[in-house]
Amino acid sequence: MCYFEQTRWNCGYWKWGNFRQQCHKEYRTGETCGLKLVFQTSLLAAPCKLCDQRFKKERRIHKMAMDIERWQREGNRRATIEKTYQDIEEIQAQIDDLYRQHEQRQKTL
Numbered sequence: 001m002c003y004f005e006q007t008r009w010n011c012g013y014w015k016w017g018n019f020r021q022q023c024h025k026e027y028r029t030g031e032t033c034g035l036k037l038v039f040q041t042s043l044l045a046a047p048c049k050l051c052d053q054r055f056k057k058e059r060r061i062h063k064m065a066m067d068i069e070r071w072q073r074e075g076n077r078r079a080t081i082e083k084t085y086q087d088i089e090e091i092q093a094q095i096d097d098l099y100r101q102h103e104q105r106q107k108t109l
Helices: 049-074 078-108
Strands: 002-009 014-021 036-044
Touching: 014 036, 049 078
Parallel strands: 002 036
Antiparallel strands: 002 014
């Protein structure tokens, strides 16, 4: 039951911060008992790192989709279009993974 700082973003994502206070169960200096309790929570209005990465990847997918539309109008770029569709699928898988990580962290506390 040692106390730690906590940082929480508006989206619900959080992380542990620095050690703040030792509990009475642990007598060794510099050691913690292993049970973390919140000493103080700092709220941040900015997006968390996972949300920021997800937004960047979503913007990239949007740009790729716009490029595909333009290439289809122009014609004669079939290989480029196919490659871009594959890239979009890979990036979408990364976005899904980031979303799962984010949801898992929100549910843990």
